[in-house]
Amino acid sequence: MKKVDIKEITQTLLANINGINKASSSYPTSWQIFPSAIHKTSSKPHFIDFEGNELQSEWNITIELYSDKTLTDITDHVIQRFSNIGFNLSKKDANTAEMKRVILEAVAIVDNNSKIVYQK
Numbered sequence: 001m002k003k004v005d006i007k008e009i010t011q012t013l014l015a016n017i018n019g020i021n022k023a024s025s026s027y028p029t030s031w032q033i034f035p036s037a038i039h040k041t042s043s044k045p046h047f048i049d050f051e052g053n054e055l056q057s058e059w060n061i062t063i064e065l066y067s068d069k070t071l072t073d074i075t076d077h078v079i080q081r082f083s084n085i086g087f088n089l090s091k092k093d094a095n096t097a098e099m100k101r102v103i104l105e106a107v108a109i110v111d112n113n114s115k116i117v118y119q120k
Contacts, residue, residue: 004110006059007041013081014039014063019074031099035067035074046109056111058120061087063104064094071102078104086117 007025014023014037022028022036040062047056063078065071079089087106094101109118 001053001055001112003043003054003057003112004115006043006061006110007039009085010039010041010061010063013085014078017074017077017081019077020065031066034069034099035065035071037078038064038066054112056109058107058109061089061104061106063089065102065104067100068098069100071100075102075104082106086119088119 011023011025014020017037020035020037022033023039024036025039025041027038028036041059043057043059045054045056046058048054061082065074065078067074075091079091082089087108089104089106091102091104094103107120109120110116111118
């Protein structure tokens with residue numbers, strides 16, 4: 001059984017949201033492209049069977065949205081897109097210098113066999 005790769009899914013979802021001009025898992029060397037989405041994911045086993053198969057994984061996703069203008073519409077689109085697959089995101093404003101920044105966080109259990117997302 002193959003473990004679900006939430007990092008790849010996160011990248012794809014963010015790259016396909018209208019209004020996000022750059023989606024990446026690493027910070028840019030130059031902040032010239034706005035709005036940008038920087039994402040980080042991590043996982044740990046949640047349920048392993050007697051044969052050592054990771055049947056369920058706990059995933060943590062952090063998405064940082066950056067812009068020089070308001071991020072309300074983009075934030076709403078990101079939340080809606082992730083909600084559609086079962087994630088529940090929390091958000092907080094964290095403006096830095098002259099940039100607008102919103103941090104979205106989610107924790108969920110993903111069943112690697114059925115591909116179902118369970119909110120934690």
